[in-house]
Amino acid sequence: MAYFLQQLINGVALGMVYGLIAIGYSMVYGIIGMINFAHGEIYMIGAFVSIIAFTLLGMLGISWAPLALVLVLIVAILVTSLYGWTVERIAYRPLRGSFRLAPLISAIGMSIFLQTYVQIAQGAKIKPLQPVVTGGFVFTDPTGFTVTISWIQILIIVLTLVLMAGFTWVITRTPLGRAQRACQQDLKMAALCGVDVDRTISTTFVIGAALAAVAGLMATLYYGVIDFFIGFLAGVKAFTAAVLGGIGSIPGAMLGGLVLGLAEAFWSGYFSIEYKDVAAFTILVVVLIFLPTGILGKPEIEKV
Amino acid sequence: MLEVENVVARYGAIEALKGVSIRVGAGEIVTIIGANGAGKSTLLMTICGDPRAASGRIRFDGREITRMATYDIVRLGIAQAPEGRRIFPRMTVLENLMMGAVPSGGAYFAEDVERVFTLFPRLRERQNQRGGTLSGGEQQMLCIGRALMARPRLLLMDEPSLGIAPILVRQIFEAIVALNRERGLPILLVEQNAYQALKIAHRGYVLASGRVVMQGTGRELLADPEIRAAYLEGGH
Numbered sequence: 001m002a003y004f005l006q007q008l009i010n011g012v013a014l015g016m017v018y019g020l021i022a023i024g025y026s027m028v029y030g031i032i033g034m035i036n037f038a039h040g041e042i043y044m045i046g047a048f049v050s051i052i053a054f055t056l057l058g059m060l061g062i063s064w065a066p067l068a069l070v071l072v073l074i075v076a077i078l079v080t081s082l083y084g085w086t087v088e089r090i091a092y093r094p095l096r097g098s099f100r101l102a103p104l105i106s107a108i109g110m111s112i113f114l115q116t117y118v119q120i121a122q123g124a125k126i127k128p129l130q131p132v133v134t135g136g137f138v139f140t141d142p143t144g145f146t147v148t149i150s151w152i153q154i155l156i157i158v159l160t161l162v163l164m165a166g167f168t169w170v171i172t173r174t175p176l177g178r179a180q181r182a183c184q185q186d187l188k189m190a191a192l193c194g195v196d197v198d199r200t201i202s203t204t205f206v207i208g209a210a211l212a213a214v215a216g217l218m219a220t221l222y223y224g225v226i227d228f229f230i231g232f233l234a235g236v237k238a239f240t241a242a243v244l245g246g247i248g249s250i251p252g253a254m255l256g257g258l259v260l261g262l263a264e265a266f267w268s269g270y271f272s273i274e275y276k277d278v279a280a281f282t283i284l285v286v287v288l289i290f291l292p293t294g295i296l297g298k299p300e301i302e303k304v
Numbered sequence: 305m306l307e308v309e310n311v312v313a314r315y316g317a318i319e320a321l322k323g324v325s326i327r328v329g330a331g332e333i334v335t336i337i338g339a340n341g342a343g344k345s346t347l348l349m350t351i352c353g354d355p356r357a358a359s360g361r362i363r364f365d366g367r368e369i370t371r372m373a374t375y376d377i378v379r380l381g382i383a384q385a386p387e388g389r390r391i392f393p394r395m396t397v398l399e400n401l402m403m404g405a406v407p408s409g410g411a412y413f414a415e416d417v418e419r420v421f422t423l424f425p426r427l428r429e430r431q432n433q434r435g436g437t438l439s440g441g442e443q444q445m446l447c448i449g450r451a452l453m454a455r456p457r458l459l460l461m462d463e464p465s466l467g468i469a470p471i472l473v474r475q476i477f478e479a480i481v482a483l484n485r486e487r488g489l490p491i492l493l494v495e496q497n498a499y500q501a502l503k504i505a506h507r508g509y510v511l512a513s514g515r516v517v518m519q520g521t522g523r524e525l526l527a528d529p530e531i532r533a534a535y536l537e538g539g540h
Contacts, residue, residue: 178403181394192384193450197374
Protein backbone atom coordinates (compact mmCIF):
# COMPACT_ATOMS: atom_id res chain seq x y z
CA MET A 1 0.00 0.00 0.00
CA ALA A 2 2.72 2.41 1.02
CA TYR A 3 4.67 1.54 -2.09
CA PHE A 4 1.61 2.12 -4.24
CA LEU A 5 1.06 5.49 -2.59
CA GLN A 6 4.66 6.46 -3.21
CA GLN A 7 4.36 5.71 -6.93
CA LEU A 8 1.09 7.60 -7.03
CA ILE A 9 2.72 10.72 -5.58
CA ASN A 10 5.71 10.45 -7.91
CA GLY A 11 3.41 9.91 -10.88
CA VAL A 12 1.18 12.87 -10.10
CA ALA A 13 4.13 15.23 -9.70
CA LEU A 14 5.71 14.03 -12.93
CA GLY A 15 2.37 14.11 -14.73
CA MET A 16 1.78 17.70 -13.77
CA VAL A 17 5.10 18.72 -15.28
CA TYR A 18 4.13 16.93 -18.50
CA GLY A 19 0.70 18.51 -18.35
CA LEU A 20 2.08 22.03 -18.07
CA ILE A 21 4.17 21.53 -21.19
CA ALA A 22 1.36 19.72 -22.99
CA ILE A 23 -0.96 22.72 -22.64
CA GLY A 24 1.37 24.72 -24.85
CA TYR A 25 1.17 22.12 -27.61
CA SER A 26 -2.56 21.81 -27.31
CA MET A 27 -3.34 25.54 -27.30
CA VAL A 28 -1.20 26.25 -30.32
CA TYR A 29 -2.64 23.31 -32.19
CA GLY A 30 -6.14 24.40 -31.27
CA ILE A 31 -5.69 27.88 -32.61
CA ILE A 32 -3.53 27.53 -35.74
CA GLY A 33 -3.55 23.77 -36.31
CA MET A 34 0.20 23.28 -36.18
CA ILE A 35 2.42 21.24 -33.90
CA ASN A 36 4.97 23.58 -32.41
CA PHE A 37 7.93 21.21 -32.37
CA ALA A 38 10.11 23.88 -30.79
CA HIS A 39 7.98 23.85 -27.65
CA GLY A 40 10.15 21.24 -25.91
CA GLU A 41 13.09 23.58 -26.44
CA ILE A 42 11.14 26.41 -24.86
CA TYR A 43 10.78 24.22 -21.79
CA MET A 44 14.53 23.52 -21.88
CA ILE A 45 15.21 27.25 -22.06
CA GLY A 46 12.93 27.71 -19.06
CA ALA A 47 15.11 25.25 -17.17
CA PHE A 48 18.32 27.02 -18.20
CA VAL A 49 16.99 30.45 -17.32
CA SER A 50 16.04 29.03 -13.92
CA ILE A 51 19.54 27.72 -13.25
CA ILE A 52 21.15 30.94 -14.42
CA ALA A 53 18.77 32.97 -12.27
CA PHE A 54 19.52 30.81 -9.20
CA THR A 55 23.23 31.29 -9.79
CA LEU A 56 22.87 35.06 -10.14
CA LEU A 57 20.75 35.26 -7.00
CA GLY A 58 23.38 33.22 -5.20
CA MET A 59 26.03 35.70 -6.28
CA LEU A 60 23.86 38.53 -5.01
CA GLY A 61 23.60 36.72 -1.72
CA ILE A 62 19.88 36.01 -1.87
CA SER A 63 19.67 32.53 -0.47
CA TRP A 64 16.40 32.46 1.44
CA ALA A 65 14.62 29.74 -0.53
CA PRO A 66 11.06 31.13 -0.77
CA LEU A 67 12.26 34.53 -2.00
CA ALA A 68 14.73 32.97 -4.41
CA LEU A 69 12.02 30.69 -5.79
CA VAL A 70 9.56 33.50 -6.39
CA LEU A 71 12.20 35.64 -8.10
CA VAL A 72 13.42 32.78 -10.26
CA LEU A 73 9.85 31.90 -11.18
CA ILE A 74 9.20 35.46 -12.34
CA VAL A 75 12.44 35.73 -14.28
CA ALA A 76 11.97 32.31 -15.90
CA ILE A 77 8.42 33.15 -16.97
CA LEU A 78 9.38 36.54 -18.40
CA VAL A 79 12.47 35.44 -20.31
CA THR A 80 10.95 32.20 -21.59
CA SER A 81 7.76 33.97 -22.72
CA LEU A 82 9.91 36.33 -24.72
CA TYR A 83 11.45 33.32 -26.45
CA GLY A 84 8.01 31.87 -27.16
CA TRP A 85 6.79 35.16 -28.58
CA THR A 86 9.90 35.62 -30.72
CA VAL A 87 9.76 32.11 -32.16
CA GLU A 88 6.21 32.72 -33.33
CA ARG A 89 7.08 36.12 -34.75
CA ILE A 90 10.08 35.10 -36.78
CA ALA A 91 9.50 31.44 -37.59
CA TYR A 92 5.72 30.96 -37.90
CA ARG A 93 3.92 34.21 -38.57
CA PRO A 94 5.62 34.92 -41.91
CA LEU A 95 4.50 31.45 -43.03
CA ARG A 96 0.86 31.88 -42.13
CA GLY A 97 -1.28 31.30 -45.19
CA SER A 98 1.49 29.24 -46.72
CA PHE A 99 1.08 25.51 -47.28
CA ARG A 100 0.33 23.43 -44.22
CA LEU A 101 3.70 21.76 -43.80
CA ALA A 102 5.75 24.96 -44.01
CA PRO A 103 5.39 26.07 -40.37
CA LEU A 104 5.96 22.48 -39.28
CA ILE A 105 9.30 22.37 -41.04
CA SER A 106 10.11 25.78 -39.66
CA ALA A 107 9.26 24.47 -36.17
CA ILE A 108 11.68 21.58 -36.52
CA GLY A 109 14.34 24.02 -37.69
CA MET A 110 13.61 26.28 -34.72
CA SER A 111 13.92 23.31 -32.39
CA ILE A 112 17.34 22.36 -33.75
CA PHE A 113 18.43 25.99 -33.71
CA LEU A 114 17.48 26.54 -30.07
CA GLN A 115 19.11 23.30 -28.98
CA THR A 116 22.34 24.12 -30.75
CA TYR A 117 22.28 27.70 -29.55
CA VAL A 118 22.00 26.62 -25.90
CA GLN A 119 24.64 23.97 -26.44
CA ILE A 120 27.07 26.57 -27.77
CA ALA A 121 26.18 29.32 -25.35
CA GLN A 122 26.00 27.17 -22.22
CA GLY A 123 28.15 24.20 -23.09
CA ALA A 124 27.19 20.60 -23.66
CA LYS A 125 27.96 19.44 -20.14
CA ILE A 126 25.28 18.55 -17.63
CA LYS A 127 24.43 21.50 -15.39
CA PRO A 128 23.80 20.67 -11.76
CA LEU A 129 21.77 22.80 -9.39
CA GLN A 130 22.56 22.88 -5.67
CA PRO A 131 19.41 21.62 -3.93
CA VAL A 132 17.28 24.67 -3.20
CA VAL A 133 14.38 22.95 -1.56
CA THR A 134 15.13 19.91 0.52
CA GLY A 135 13.24 17.64 2.84
CA GLY A 136 9.57 16.82 3.03
CA PHE A 137 7.20 14.64 4.93
CA VAL A 138 8.00 11.04 5.67
CA PHE A 139 5.28 8.64 6.75
CA THR A 140 6.01 5.14 7.96
CA ASP A 141 3.35 2.47 7.80
CA PRO A 142 3.16 -0.42 10.32
CA THR A 143 4.99 -2.84 8.03
CA GLY A 144 7.98 -0.55 7.93
CA PHE A 145 7.56 0.92 4.45
CA THR A 146 7.95 4.66 4.17
CA VAL A 147 6.18 7.15 1.95
CA THR A 148 7.95 10.40 1.20
CA ILE A 149 6.38 13.54 -0.16
CA SER A 150 9.14 15.99 -0.81
CA TRP A 151 8.60 19.72 -0.58
CA ILE A 152 9.38 19.92 -4.25
CA GLN A 153 6.57 17.52 -5.07
CA ILE A 154 4.20 19.54 -2.93
CA LEU A 155 5.39 22.68 -4.67
CA ILE A 156 4.83 21.14 -8.11
CA ILE A 157 1.35 19.92 -7.25
CA VAL A 158 0.19 23.09 -5.51
CA LEU A 159 1.66 25.47 -8.05
CA THR A 160 0.20 23.52 -10.95
CA LEU A 161 -3.23 23.44 -9.34
CA VAL A 162 -3.12 27.18 -8.68
CA LEU A 163 -1.96 27.87 -12.23
CA MET A 164 -4.69 25.66 -13.65
CA ALA A 165 -7.36 27.38 -11.59
CA GLY A 166 -6.17 30.82 -12.72
CA PHE A 167 -5.78 29.70 -16.28
CA THR A 168 -9.27 28.16 -16.40
CA TRP A 169 -10.69 31.39 -15.05
CA VAL A 170 -8.93 33.41 -17.74
CA ILE A 171 -10.12 31.11 -20.53
CA THR A 172 -13.74 30.85 -19.44
CA ARG A 173 -14.45 34.26 -17.92
CA THR A 174 -12.34 37.01 -19.44
CA PRO A 175 -12.50 38.79 -22.82
CA LEU A 176 -8.98 37.53 -23.52
CA GLY A 177 -10.11 33.95 -22.95
CA ARG A 178 -13.20 34.43 -25.07
CA ALA A 179 -11.12 35.83 -27.92
CA GLN A 180 -8.85 32.82 -27.50
CA ARG A 181 -11.73 30.36 -27.74
CA ALA A 182 -13.29 32.24 -30.63
CA CYS A 183 -10.03 32.03 -32.59
CA GLN A 184 -9.83 28.36 -31.77
CA GLN A 185 -13.34 27.65 -33.03
CA ASP A 186 -13.31 29.87 -36.12
CA LEU A 187 -10.31 32.07 -36.87
CA LYS A 188 -11.96 33.83 -39.81
CA MET A 189 -15.09 34.65 -37.89
CA ALA A 190 -13.09 35.88 -34.91
CA ALA A 191 -11.41 38.39 -37.24
CA LEU A 192 -14.84 39.39 -38.57
CA CYS A 193 -15.83 40.08 -34.95
CA GLY A 194 -12.93 42.52 -34.66
CA VAL A 195 -10.58 40.24 -32.72
CA ASP A 196 -6.94 41.04 -33.40
CA VAL A 197 -6.07 37.49 -34.39
CA ASP A 198 -2.34 38.09 -34.70
CA ARG A 199 -2.16 39.38 -31.17
CA THR A 200 -4.31 36.53 -29.90
CA ILE A 201 -1.99 34.00 -31.53
CA SER A 202 1.02 35.75 -30.00
CA THR A 203 -0.66 35.61 -26.61
CA THR A 204 -1.21 31.90 -27.05
CA PHE A 205 2.49 31.36 -27.60
CA VAL A 206 3.34 33.54 -24.63
CA ILE A 207 0.97 31.65 -22.31
CA GLY A 208 2.26 28.30 -23.55
CA ALA A 209 5.87 29.41 -23.02
CA ALA A 210 5.10 30.75 -19.54
CA LEU A 211 3.62 27.40 -18.50
CA ALA A 212 6.59 25.59 -20.03
CA ALA A 213 8.90 27.89 -18.05
CA VAL A 214 7.19 26.83 -14.84
CA ALA A 215 7.59 23.21 -15.89
CA GLY A 216 11.26 23.86 -16.65
CA LEU A 217 11.85 25.35 -13.23
CA MET A 218 10.02 22.51 -11.51
CA ALA A 219 11.93 19.85 -13.41
CA THR A 220 15.22 21.56 -12.59
CA LEU A 221 14.36 21.58 -8.91
CA TYR A 222 13.08 18.01 -9.06
CA TYR A 223 15.95 16.37 -10.91
CA GLY A 224 18.74 18.75 -9.96
CA VAL A 225 20.48 18.40 -13.33
CA ILE A 226 19.73 19.66 -16.83
CA ASP A 227 21.42 19.78 -20.20
CA PHE A 228 20.65 21.26 -23.59
CA PHE A 229 18.99 18.04 -24.75
CA ILE A 230 16.25 17.67 -22.10
CA GLY A 231 13.72 19.49 -24.30
CA PHE A 232 13.60 16.65 -26.78
CA LEU A 233 12.28 13.81 -24.65
CA ALA A 234 10.16 16.10 -22.48
CA GLY A 235 8.73 17.62 -25.64
CA VAL A 236 7.89 14.26 -27.17
CA LYS A 237 6.33 13.09 -23.90
CA ALA A 238 4.29 16.26 -23.48
CA PHE A 239 3.19 16.10 -27.09
CA THR A 240 2.12 12.51 -26.42
CA ALA A 241 0.22 13.73 -23.38
CA ALA A 242 -1.54 16.36 -25.47
CA VAL A 243 -2.54 13.80 -28.10
CA LEU A 244 -3.56 11.31 -25.43
CA GLY A 245 -5.84 13.83 -23.76
CA GLY A 246 -7.23 15.05 -27.06
CA ILE A 247 -5.18 17.67 -28.86
CA GLY A 248 -6.79 21.10 -28.75
CA SER A 249 -8.36 20.41 -25.37
CA ILE A 250 -6.74 22.12 -22.39
CA PRO A 251 -8.20 19.91 -19.64
CA GLY A 252 -7.27 17.04 -21.95
CA ALA A 253 -3.62 18.12 -21.97
CA MET A 254 -3.49 18.10 -18.18
CA LEU A 255 -5.30 14.77 -18.00
CA GLY A 256 -3.02 13.28 -20.66
CA GLY A 257 -0.01 14.48 -18.68
CA LEU A 258 -1.29 12.84 -15.52
CA VAL A 259 -2.07 9.55 -17.27
CA LEU A 260 1.39 9.52 -18.77
CA GLY A 261 3.13 10.47 -15.52
CA LEU A 262 1.24 7.82 -13.57
CA ALA A 263 1.90 5.18 -16.21
CA GLU A 264 5.61 5.91 -16.09
CA ALA A 265 5.77 5.96 -12.31
CA PHE A 266 3.85 2.73 -11.85
CA TRP A 267 5.69 0.95 -14.62
CA SER A 268 9.03 2.01 -13.15
CA GLY A 269 7.90 1.05 -9.67
CA TYR A 270 6.45 -2.35 -10.43
CA PHE A 271 8.19 -3.56 -13.59
CA SER A 272 11.33 -2.00 -14.91
CA ILE A 273 12.56 1.52 -15.07
CA GLU A 274 14.35 0.89 -18.37
CA TYR A 275 11.09 0.26 -20.16
CA LYS A 276 9.08 3.17 -18.78
CA ASP A 277 9.06 5.01 -22.08
CA VAL A 278 7.84 1.89 -23.84
CA ALA A 279 4.95 1.76 -21.38
CA ALA A 280 4.12 5.43 -21.92
CA PHE A 281 4.02 5.15 -25.67
CA THR A 282 2.15 1.84 -25.59
CA ILE A 283 -0.63 3.60 -23.71
CA LEU A 284 -0.67 6.25 -26.40
CA VAL A 285 -1.05 3.66 -29.13
CA VAL A 286 -3.78 1.76 -27.29
CA VAL A 287 -5.76 4.90 -26.49
CA LEU A 288 -5.53 6.15 -30.05
CA ILE A 289 -6.77 2.82 -31.42
CA PHE A 290 -9.91 2.98 -29.32
CA LEU A 291 -10.31 6.76 -28.99
CA PRO A 292 -8.77 8.29 -32.11
CA THR A 293 -9.44 11.85 -30.92
CA GLY A 294 -7.91 11.27 -27.49
CA ILE A 295 -9.62 11.06 -24.12
CA LEU A 296 -11.30 14.47 -24.17
CA GLY A 297 -10.83 15.34 -27.83
CA LYS A 298 -13.67 16.43 -30.05
CA PRO A 299 -14.22 14.98 -33.49
CA GLU A 300 -13.15 17.31 -36.29
CA ILE A 301 -16.61 17.37 -37.80
CA GLU A 302 -19.01 19.80 -36.19
CA LYS A 303 -22.72 20.07 -36.66
CA VAL A 304 -23.20 22.80 -39.25
CA MET B 305 -20.79 55.39 -47.50
CA LEU B 306 -19.18 52.36 -49.12
CA GLU B 307 -17.53 52.53 -52.52
CA VAL B 308 -16.05 49.52 -54.21
CA GLU B 309 -14.14 50.45 -57.34
CA ASN B 310 -12.94 47.98 -59.92
CA VAL B 311 -12.04 45.37 -57.36
CA VAL B 312 -10.29 42.18 -58.40
CA ALA B 313 -10.02 39.33 -55.90
CA ARG B 314 -8.38 35.93 -56.21
CA TYR B 315 -8.50 32.65 -54.36
CA GLY B 316 -5.22 31.12 -55.40
CA ALA B 317 -5.33 31.00 -59.18
CA ILE B 318 -9.06 31.54 -59.42
CA GLU B 319 -10.14 35.06 -60.12
CA ALA B 320 -13.43 35.34 -58.23
CA LEU B 321 -14.01 39.07 -58.80
CA LYS B 322 -12.98 40.56 -62.12
CA GLY B 323 -13.29 44.27 -61.55
CA VAL B 324 -16.43 44.86 -59.54
CA SER B 325 -17.73 48.35 -58.74
CA ILE B 326 -20.63 48.90 -56.37
CA ARG B 327 -21.78 51.62 -54.02
CA VAL B 328 -23.88 51.68 -50.87
CA GLY B 329 -25.28 55.07 -49.85
CA ALA B 330 -26.33 56.20 -46.39
CA GLY B 331 -29.55 54.56 -45.23
CA GLU B 332 -29.80 52.26 -48.25
CA ILE B 333 -30.57 48.60 -48.58
CA VAL B 334 -28.56 47.36 -51.54
CA THR B 335 -28.83 43.80 -52.71
CA ILE B 336 -26.54 41.67 -54.78
CA ILE B 337 -28.14 38.80 -56.61
CA GLY B 338 -26.65 36.20 -58.87
CA ALA B 339 -26.16 32.50 -59.34
CA ASN B 340 -23.99 30.24 -57.20
CA GLY B 341 -20.33 30.97 -57.75
CA ALA B 342 -20.95 34.44 -59.20
CA GLY B 343 -18.68 35.96 -56.55
CA LYS B 344 -21.30 37.39 -54.19
CA SER B 345 -19.82 36.03 -50.96
CA THR B 346 -16.31 36.80 -52.14
CA LEU B 347 -17.35 40.41 -52.63
CA LEU B 348 -18.57 40.68 -49.02
CA MET B 349 -15.42 39.01 -47.70
CA THR B 350 -13.18 41.20 -49.85
CA ILE B 351 -14.83 44.30 -48.40
CA CYS B 352 -13.75 42.92 -45.01
CA GLY B 353 -10.22 42.36 -46.24
CA ASP B 354 -10.19 38.55 -46.47
CA PRO B 355 -9.07 37.94 -49.20
CA ARG B 356 -7.50 41.33 -49.82
CA ALA B 357 -8.36 42.96 -53.11
CA ALA B 358 -5.62 42.21 -55.66
CA SER B 359 -6.38 45.52 -57.34
CA GLY B 360 -8.98 48.25 -57.21
CA ARG B 361 -10.03 50.37 -54.27
CA ILE B 362 -12.48 50.06 -51.41
CA ARG B 363 -13.49 53.15 -49.45
CA PHE B 364 -15.64 53.38 -46.38
CA ASP B 365 -16.77 56.82 -45.25
CA GLY B 366 -14.24 58.35 -47.61
CA ARG B 367 -11.42 56.37 -46.02
CA GLU B 368 -9.44 53.85 -47.99
CA ILE B 369 -9.67 50.39 -46.42
CA THR B 370 -8.35 48.26 -49.29
CA ARG B 371 -5.13 47.23 -47.54
CA MET B 372 -6.33 47.16 -43.95
CA ALA B 373 -6.46 44.05 -41.76
CA THR B 374 -9.87 42.45 -41.29
CA TYR B 375 -10.16 43.31 -37.62
CA ASP B 376 -9.28 46.95 -38.26
CA ILE B 377 -11.90 47.21 -41.00
CA VAL B 378 -14.47 45.66 -38.69
CA ARG B 379 -13.58 48.14 -35.96
CA LEU B 380 -14.39 51.01 -38.32
CA GLY B 381 -18.01 49.86 -38.17
CA ILE B 382 -18.53 47.22 -40.85
CA ALA B 383 -20.19 44.13 -39.42
CA GLN B 384 -20.85 40.99 -41.35
CA ALA B 385 -23.36 38.19 -40.93
CA PRO B 386 -21.34 35.82 -43.12
CA GLU B 387 -22.08 32.91 -45.38
CA GLY B 388 -22.80 29.73 -43.44
CA ARG B 389 -23.55 31.81 -40.32
CA ARG B 390 -20.30 30.82 -38.62
CA ILE B 391 -21.71 30.69 -35.12
CA PHE B 392 -19.02 29.79 -32.55
CA PRO B 393 -20.33 26.28 -31.90
CA ARG B 394 -18.90 25.70 -28.43
CA MET B 395 -19.84 29.07 -27.03
CA THR B 396 -23.20 29.92 -25.58
CA VAL B 397 -25.62 32.26 -27.33
CA LEU B 398 -24.69 34.97 -24.86
CA GLU B 399 -20.97 34.44 -25.43
CA ASN B 400 -21.51 34.62 -29.18
CA LEU B 401 -23.20 37.97 -28.64
CA MET B 402 -20.28 39.06 -26.45
CA MET B 403 -17.96 38.28 -29.36
CA GLY B 404 -20.12 40.47 -31.54
CA ALA B 405 -19.64 43.29 -29.05
CA VAL B 406 -15.84 43.23 -29.37
CA PRO B 407 -15.64 46.23 -31.76
CA SER B 408 -17.84 48.38 -29.52
CA GLY B 409 -15.71 47.43 -26.54
CA GLY B 410 -18.67 45.93 -24.68
CA ALA B 411 -19.60 49.33 -23.21
CA TYR B 412 -23.24 49.10 -24.28
CA PHE B 413 -23.53 45.38 -23.80
CA ALA B 414 -26.63 45.18 -21.55
CA GLU B 415 -28.57 47.66 -23.66
CA ASP B 416 -27.62 46.04 -26.99
CA VAL B 417 -28.34 42.50 -25.82
CA GLU B 418 -31.79 43.68 -24.79
CA ARG B 419 -32.36 45.10 -28.27
CA VAL B 420 -31.27 41.86 -29.92
CA PHE B 421 -33.54 39.84 -27.61
CA THR B 422 -36.45 42.15 -28.44
CA LEU B 423 -35.78 41.67 -32.13
CA PHE B 424 -35.39 37.88 -31.78
CA PRO B 425 -37.18 36.73 -28.60
CA ARG B 426 -36.18 33.14 -29.32
CA LEU B 427 -32.58 33.98 -28.53
CA ARG B 428 -33.50 35.07 -25.02
CA GLU B 429 -34.90 31.61 -24.29
CA ARG B 430 -31.76 30.00 -25.66
CA GLN B 431 -29.19 32.39 -24.20
CA ASN B 432 -27.29 29.79 -22.19
CA GLN B 433 -27.38 27.12 -24.87
CA ARG B 434 -24.34 26.38 -27.00
CA GLY B 435 -24.38 27.87 -30.48
CA GLY B 436 -23.78 24.51 -32.12
CA THR B 437 -27.00 23.08 -30.70
CA LEU B 438 -29.30 25.73 -32.20
CA SER B 439 -31.53 25.10 -35.20
CA GLY B 440 -30.65 26.71 -38.53
CA GLY B 441 -33.16 29.52 -38.07
CA GLU B 442 -31.99 30.26 -34.56
CA GLN B 443 -28.40 30.31 -35.74
CA GLN B 444 -29.35 32.81 -38.41
CA MET B 445 -30.96 35.05 -35.82
CA LEU B 446 -27.90 34.74 -33.63
CA CYS B 447 -25.69 35.53 -36.61
CA ILE B 448 -27.59 38.75 -37.31
CA GLY B 449 -27.80 39.56 -33.61
CA ARG B 450 -24.07 39.09 -33.22
CA ALA B 451 -23.41 41.47 -36.11
CA LEU B 452 -25.73 44.07 -34.57
CA MET B 453 -23.88 43.90 -31.23
CA ALA B 454 -20.99 45.68 -32.93
CA ARG B 455 -23.22 48.79 -33.37
CA PRO B 456 -22.27 48.71 -37.05
CA ARG B 457 -22.52 51.65 -39.38
CA LEU B 458 -22.80 49.25 -42.30
CA LEU B 459 -24.19 45.72 -42.16
CA LEU B 460 -23.18 43.06 -44.67
CA MET B 461 -25.47 40.05 -44.84
CA ASP B 462 -24.80 36.88 -46.75
CA GLU B 463 -27.81 34.71 -47.60
CA PRO B 464 -29.82 35.19 -44.42
CA SER B 465 -32.63 33.07 -45.89
CA LEU B 466 -30.53 30.04 -46.79
CA GLY B 467 -31.68 26.76 -45.32
CA ILE B 468 -34.35 28.06 -42.99
CA ALA B 469 -38.12 27.61 -42.82
CA PRO B 470 -40.24 30.00 -44.95
CA ILE B 471 -41.97 31.48 -41.93
CA LEU B 472 -38.60 32.40 -40.47
CA VAL B 473 -37.47 33.84 -43.78
CA ARG B 474 -40.30 36.32 -43.61
CA GLN B 475 -39.47 37.17 -40.00
CA ILE B 476 -35.83 37.77 -40.88
CA PHE B 477 -36.64 39.95 -43.88
CA GLU B 478 -39.01 41.97 -41.72
CA ALA B 479 -36.21 42.42 -39.21
CA ILE B 480 -33.89 43.63 -41.97
CA VAL B 481 -36.39 46.24 -43.14
CA ALA B 482 -37.04 47.34 -39.55
CA LEU B 483 -33.31 47.75 -38.86
CA ASN B 484 -32.95 49.87 -41.95
CA ARG B 485 -36.02 52.06 -41.33
CA GLU B 486 -35.72 52.54 -37.59
CA ARG B 487 -31.99 53.01 -37.28
CA GLY B 488 -31.17 54.15 -40.78
CA LEU B 489 -28.66 51.30 -40.96
CA PRO B 490 -27.27 50.80 -44.45
CA ILE B 491 -27.37 47.13 -45.45
CA LEU B 492 -25.59 45.28 -48.22
CA LEU B 493 -27.56 42.10 -48.72
CA VAL B 494 -26.42 39.10 -50.74
CA GLU B 495 -29.31 36.81 -51.60
CA GLN B 496 -30.27 33.86 -53.72
CA ASN B 497 -33.88 34.54 -52.90
CA ALA B 498 -33.83 37.34 -55.47
CA TYR B 499 -37.54 38.09 -55.32
CA GLN B 500 -37.61 38.79 -51.58
CA ALA B 501 -34.34 40.70 -51.72
CA LEU B 502 -35.33 42.97 -54.61
CA LYS B 503 -38.69 43.67 -52.97
CA ILE B 504 -37.07 45.24 -49.92
CA ALA B 505 -33.97 46.73 -51.57
CA HIS B 506 -33.59 50.30 -52.72
CA ARG B 507 -31.12 49.25 -55.34
CA GLY B 508 -29.61 46.07 -56.64
CA TYR B 509 -26.72 44.67 -58.63
CA VAL B 510 -26.67 41.45 -60.60
CA LEU B 511 -23.37 39.61 -60.42
CA ALA B 512 -22.37 36.93 -62.95
CA SER B 513 -18.95 35.25 -63.16
CA GLY B 514 -17.28 37.92 -61.07
CA ARG B 515 -18.71 40.91 -62.95
CA VAL B 516 -21.62 43.30 -62.41
CA VAL B 517 -23.84 42.62 -65.40
CA MET B 518 -26.83 44.77 -64.47
CA GLN B 519 -27.86 47.33 -61.91
CA GLY B 520 -30.88 49.41 -61.04
CA THR B 521 -33.47 50.12 -58.38
CA GLY B 522 -35.16 47.17 -56.74
CA ARG B 523 -38.33 47.82 -58.68
CA GLU B 524 -36.59 48.12 -62.06
CA LEU B 525 -34.74 44.87 -61.59
CA LEU B 526 -37.88 43.09 -60.42
CA ALA B 527 -39.65 44.18 -63.58
CA ASP B 528 -36.81 43.30 -65.94
CA PRO B 529 -37.75 40.36 -68.15
CA GLU B 530 -34.23 38.97 -68.31
CA ILE B 531 -33.95 38.94 -64.56
CA ARG B 532 -37.37 37.41 -64.24
CA ALA B 533 -36.30 34.61 -66.53
CA ALA B 534 -32.88 34.04 -64.99
CA TYR B 535 -33.41 34.53 -61.27
CA LEU B 536 -37.07 34.78 -60.41
CA GLU B 537 -38.79 31.95 -62.25
CA GLY B 538 -40.55 29.83 -59.72
CA GLY B 539 -38.83 31.58 -56.88
CA HIS B 540 -40.99 33.33 -54.33
